[in-house]
Amino acid sequence: MSAAISPVRTDIREPQSKHPSKAQSIVIDGMSKSFGDRRVLSDIDLAIPAGQFVAIVGRSGCGKSTLLRLIAGLDQATAGKIIVGDRTVESLQPSTRLLFQDARLLPWQRVIGNVGIARHDGWRKAAAVALEDVGLADRANDWPAVLSGGQRQRVALARALVSDPGVLLLDEPFGALDALTRGEMHRLLERIWQEHGFTTVLITHDVSEALRLADRVIVLRDQGVALDVQVELPRSRRDIGDAATMTLRSRILAEV
Numbered sequence: 428m429s430a431a432i433s434p435v436r437t438d439i440r441e442p443q444s445k446h447p448s449k450a451q452s453i454v455i456d457g458m459s460k461s462f463g464d465r466r467v468l469s470d471i472d473l474a475i476p477a478g479q480f481v482a483i484v485g486r487s488g489c490g491k492s493t494l495l496r497l498i499a500g501l502d503q504a505t506a507g508k509i510i511v512g513d514r515t516v517e518s519l520q521p522s523t524r525l526l527f528q529d530a531r532l533l534p535w536q537r538v539i540g541n542v543g544i545a546r547h548d549g550w551r552k553a554a555a556v557a558l559e560d561v562g563l564a565d566r567a568n569d570w571p572a573v574l575s576g577g578q579r580q581r582v583a584l585a586r587a588l589v590s591d592p593g594v595l596l597l598d599e600p601f602g603a604l605d606a607l608t609r610g611e612m613h614r615l616l617e618r619i620w621q622e623h624g625f626t627t628v629l630i631t632h633d634v635s636e637a638l639r640l641a642d643r644v645i646v647l648r649d650q651g652v653a654l655d656v657q658v659e660l661p662r663s664r665r666d667i668g669d670a671a672t673m674t675l676r677s678r679i680l681a682e683v
């Protein structure tokens with residue numbers, strides 16, 4: 428059963444933002460998606476307020492990446508519509524950025540060139556600021572090949588930040604990282620989300636990751652939303668072994 432969607436809690440967010448937020452809401456209205464005869468998503472309704480951090484979990488093949496691609500405008504719904512900000516999504520949205528498990532850097536561009544690639548004017552300055560933001564200012568002139576997996580993901584995050592996104596879509600971005608690096612990336616993403624304020628949709632297999640980062644967790648199952656819960660736990664949630672988190676975790680796992 429889907430729980431009622433309650434308003435975003437603002438008391439668990441940093442009130443001050445360094446950057447003016449262009450965060451956009453996402454509305455999914457009666458959306459279905461089939462590939463040929465195979466129905467993957469059926470009549471999905473979701474409203475994600477601007478600035479919310481949503482995690483989507485579910486078994487392999489339940490349609491998580493498909494949903495993300497539809498929000499991004501990389502694919503078209505079979506029925507229904509998706510509205511980001513005030514625009515119906517028909518193609519890739521200019522203020523939406525995506526991050527994948529693989530950082531997808533251009534090997535023939537230095538780090539600074541990779542970060543500035545999405546921007547035309549003033550790209551070098553903007554890229555330097557974004558690299559500073561992710562703690563990689565000193566690696567600007569390196570080639571991607573000499574970076575670690577975690578550093579590559581930081582570069583990919585900086586590349587997304589350069590265009591001051593309204594929506595950030597993350598498809599298992601930390602899935603290939605070791606536990607320590609993943610923890611560092613969680614802290615970095617949480618800080619950057621709090622400072623920039625963009626709306627975030629994170630796909631993950633990892634319920635602990637979802638509970639560590641998200642305002643709200645959505646479980647996809649049987650072509651639809653099996654569970655939609657608010658995570659009303661104080662931030663930062665570095666220690667997620669407490670009773671409230673464990674209860675929520677069991678509730679989510681029961682629906683996956």
Ligand SMILES: Nc1ncnc2c1ncn2[C@@H]1O[C@H](COP(=O)(O)OP(=O)(O)OP(=O)(O)O)[C@@H](O)[C@H]1O
Pocket residue numbers: 462467485486487488489490491492493494
């Ligand atoms: N372009 C496509 N053409 C045909 N079928 C597709 C296409 N993209 C996805 N599918 C099918 O849609 C279903 C959902 O795929 P999707 O990648 O969205 O799942 P997922 O939940 O992200 O899985 P995972 O967690 O394993 O990444 C799968 O059965 C997949 O085979």
